[in-house]
Amino acid sequence: MTAIDYDLEFLEDGRTIGLISIGMVADDGRELYAVSAEFDQAAVRRHPWLREHVWPQLPIAKNPPGVRGMDQLDLDHPDVRPRAQIARAVAAFIQAAGPDVELWANYGAYDHVALAQLWGPMIALPEGVPMFTHDIQQEARRLGLSWDDLPKQQGGEHNALADARHNQAVRRWLAERAAERQDCS
Numbered sequence: 001m002t003a004i005d006y007d008l009e010f011l012e013d014g015r016t017i018g019l020i021s022i023g024m025v026a027d028d029g030r031e032l033y034a035v036s037a038e039f040d041q042a043a044v045r046r047h048p049w050l051r052e053h054v055w056p057q058l059p060i061a062k063n064p065p066g067v068r069g070m071d072q073l074d075l076d077h078p079d080v081r082p083r084a085q086i087a088r089a090v091a092a093f094i095q096a097a098g099p100d101v102e103l104w105a106n107y108g109a110y111d112h113v114a115l116a117q118l119w120g121p122m123i124a125l126p127e128g129v130p131m132f133t134h135d136i137q138q139e140a141r142r143l144g145l146s147w148d149d150l151p152k153q154q155g156g157e158h159n160a161l162a163d164a165r166h167n168q169a170v171r172r173w174l175a176e177r178a179a180e181r182q183d184c185s
């Protein structure tokens with residue numbers, strides 16, 4: 001089995017979940033990071049929490065001195081890509097992990113939906129992409145652990161790749177705890 005830990009930053013309004021950025025790390029050492037060129041930048045900047053926590057983590061093209069107006073996403077940055085291109089890259093990334101792959105995320109319900117919608121309706125999920133995401137929170141509860149018991153992120157929160165790397169660290173830490181209990185029983 002190969003696990004892929006991932007995280008999405010997204011804009012959601014109670015009806016839709018719009019991809020902002022995605023980070024993935026695989027047990028085989030590969031990593032993927034991409035920022036959508038297509039999300040609603042103005043809506044993200046209007047959203048107090050996203051503006052404070054997520055926007056500063058993205059590749060931003062600063063206005064030249066003397067030029068007024070809001071900062072914009074740097075569409076020339078190599079991480080910033082059209083959704084269709086991100087969808088192809090993510091499918092290839094997951095498929096390259098082999099036929100026995102697990103997706104993992106933290107509070108991952110929205111992440112899974114936004115991930116799956118890269119390819120449109122549920123039925124369009126590409127071959128080899130799992131239909132569900134394991135949740136670190138569920139595994140922690142299964143082991144009788146709460147949020148405060150888990151390793152803490154050392155920085156980069158709300159950068160999707162930094163969050164995905166931390167998810168991997170937590171998921172592996174939980175697997176060690178589970179293995180210890182097996183040894184004790």
Ligand SMILES: [Mg+2]
Binds near residue numbers: 159
């Ligand atoms: Mg995140």
